[in-house]
Amino acid sequence: MADRDPLMDRSIRELDPAIADAIARESRRQRDHIELIASENYTYAAVREAQGSVLTNKYAEGYPGKRYYAGCEFVDDVENLARERALQLYPGSEHVNVQPHSGASANLAAFAASMQPGDRFVAMDLSQGGHLSHGAAVNVSGKWFSPTFYGVRPDDGLVDWDGVERAVATAKPKIVIAGASAYPRTLDFERFAAIAHAHGAQLLVDMAHISGLVAAGVHPSPFPHADWVTSTTHKTLRGPRAGIAFARADGAAAIDKAVFPGLQGGPLMHVIAAKAVAFGLALRPEFRDYMQRTLDNAKTLANALAANGFRVITGGTDNHLILCDVTPLGVTGKEATAALESIGVTINKNSIPGETRSPMVTSGVRYGTPAATTRGMGPREMEQIATWSAEAIAARENPAALAAIEREVAKVAREFPVPGLDARTLADEAPSARHAATSDAP
Numbered sequence: 001m002a003d004r005d006p007l008m009d010r011s012i013r014e015l016d017p018a019i020a021d022a023i024a025r026e027s028r029r030q031r032d033h034i035e036l037i038a039s040e041n042y043t044y045a046a047v048r049e050a051q052g053s054v055l056t057n058k059y060a061e062g063y064p065g066k067r068y069y070a071g072c073e074f075v076d077d078v079e080n081l082a083r084e085r086a087l088q089l090y091p092g093s094e095h096v097n098v099q100p101h102s103g104a105s106a107n108l109a110a111f112a113a114s115m116q117p118g119d120r121f122v123a124m125d126l127s128q129g130g131h132l133s134h135g136a137a138v139n140v141s142g143k144w145f146s147p148t149f150y151g152v153r154p155d156d157g158l159v160d161w162d163g164v165e166r167a168v169a170t171a172k173p174k175i176v177i178a179g180a181s182a183y184p185r186t187l188d189f190e191r192f193a194a195i196a197h198a199h200g201a202q203l204l205v206d207m208a209h210i211s212g213l214v215a216a217g218v219h220p221s222p223f224p225h226a227d228w229v230t231s232t233t234h235k236t237l238r239g240p241r242a243g244i245a246f247a248r249a250d251g252a253a254a255i256d257k258a259v260f261p262g263l264q265g266g267p268l269m270h271v272i273a274a275k276a277v278a279f280g281l282a283l284r285p286e287f288r289d290y291m292q293r294t295l296d297n298a299k300t301l302a303n304a305l306a307a308n309g310f311r312v313i314t315g316g317t318d319n320h321l322i323l324c325d326v327t328p329l330g331v332t333g334k335e336a337t338a339a340l341e342s343i344g345v346t347i348n349k350n351s352i353p354g355e356t357r358s359p360m361v362t363s364g365v366r367y368g369t370p371a372a373t374t375r376g377m378g379p380r381e382m383e384q385i386a387t388w389s390a391e392a393i394a395a396r397e398n399p400a401a402l403a404a405i406e407r408e409v410a411k412v413a414r415e416f417p418v419p420g421l422d423a424r425t426l427a428d429e430a431p432s433a434r435h436a437a438t439s440d441a442p
C-alpha cells in the first residue's frame with residue numbers, strides 16, 4: 001500500500017478542475033440548448049455506465065475465443081452478446097463485427113475487405129448528401145481508391161437514378177455505396193442492389209444515419225440486399241460513439257481480418273459493452289415508439305418550417321432529418337446557423353441540391369429530431385422551434401431580441417431533462433460563463 005499512487009482513486013473535480021469545468025459547461029450547454037443536429041443524440045445513462053466501466057483496462061486483441069491475451073473470458077461474453085444482439089436487431093444479417101471505433105473506421109474496413117488500393121467505387125457526392133468517407137479528395141477513401149459520384153436531381157432533390165446507372169455502367173466499380181448524411185427521403189436499397197449486381201459490383205450500404213430507424217422497422221432494411229453494411233452506433237441508434245460492420249457469411253473472414261489486424265489493434269471493450277447495452281435496448285418496444293415519435297416530430301417540424309418561410313427540400317421528409325433552403329428568408333446557411341446558435345438552437349449549415357455557395361457558407365441548413373425526441377419533446381415544441389428559428393433569423397442583428405428568445409429556449413429546454421443528467425449533478429458543478437446569469441438549477 002505504501003507505494004500506491006494516492007491519486008488513483010480521486011475524482012476529476014479534485015484532480016483536474018480545468019477538465020471538470022469544461023465537462024460541467026458542456027453538461028449545461030446540453031441542458032440549455034435544443035439539439036437539432038441530425039447526427040447527434042443523447043445516449044442512455046446505462047450506456048454511459050458501461051462506457052465508463054473497468055472494461056477500459058482490458059486488452060483483447062483478436063475475437064471471442066481467439067484472443068492474443070489471457071483473462072478475456074468476461075470480455076468474450078460482452079462481445080458475444082453485442083454480436084448476437086446486433087444480428088437479432090437486423091433480421092437477414094449474417095455476420096457482424098462490433099469492433100470498429102467509428103463509422104468512418106467501419107467504412108474503411110468494408111473497403112479493405114472488398115477492394116485493393118486504386119480500385120473503383122461509386123458513391124453519392126459529399127456535396128449532394130454523401131459522406132466524407134465515401135471518396136472525398138481529402139479522405140483516404142478518395143486518395144487510395146478511385147471514386148465516381150452520383151447525386152440528387154437539382155429540381156426535386158431525389159436520387160438521380162439515371163446518374164447512378166450511368167456512373168456504374170461507365171466506371172465498372174467493385175463497390176457501389178448507398179447511404180447518406182443529408183438525404184431526407186427513403187433510400188431504395190433493393191434498386192441500388194439491382195443496379196450494382198447487374199454490373200458485377202457489390203453493394204455497400206452505409207446506414208450510419210438511419211440504423212435506428214431500420215432497427216425499429218420504420219425504414220426499409222438494407223438486408224438482404226446489401227453485400228456489406230456499415231453503421232455508426234451513436235446517431236439514431238442512440239448508443240455509444242462507435243461503429244459496426246456487417247458482411248454476408250462468405251465475407252465474414254474478410255471483414256474480421258480487415259478490422260483486426262488490418263486497421264486496428266485492441267478493441268475498445270468498454271465501448272463494445274456500451275454497444276451491447278444499446279442493441280439490447282433497441283430490441284425493446286420502447287425503442288420502436290421512440291423512433292416513430294422521431295419521425296412524427298420530423299414531419300411536424302418540416303411542415304412548421306415551411307409555414308415559416310423555409311423552402312423544405314423534396315417538400316418534406318420520410319426520416320429523422322429535414323433539409324431546407326434558407327435563401328427565401330434572406331440569409332445563407334452560415335448566417336441562419338449563427339442566428340440559431342445565438343438563441344440556443346443547434347443545427348448545421350448544409351449544401352442544397354444545385355448549390356451555388358461554398359461548403360463553408362451554403363444556402364441551406366439541416367435539422368434533425370432524434371436528440372430532441374429523446375428528451376421527450378413533441379409536436380408543440382417542434383412548432384415552437386420553427387417559430388423561434390424564423391424569429392431569430394429576422395432578429396439576427398438585434399442582440400436584445402435574440403437574448404429574449406434565448407431565455408425562452410432555455411426555459412423550455414430545461415423542462416426536458418438530458419438522460420442521466422439531473423439537476424442535482426449540475427448543482428454540484430461550476431457555473432458556465434455563457435449562462436452564468438441564468439444558471440440556477442431548475
Ligand SMILES: *Cc1c(COP(=O)(O)O)cnc(C)c1O
Binds near residue numbers: 102107131179206232
Ligand atoms: C456520420 C456518418 C459516418 C461517420 O461516422 P463517424 O463515427 O463520425 O466516423 C459515416 N457515414 C455516414 C453516412 C455518416 O452519416
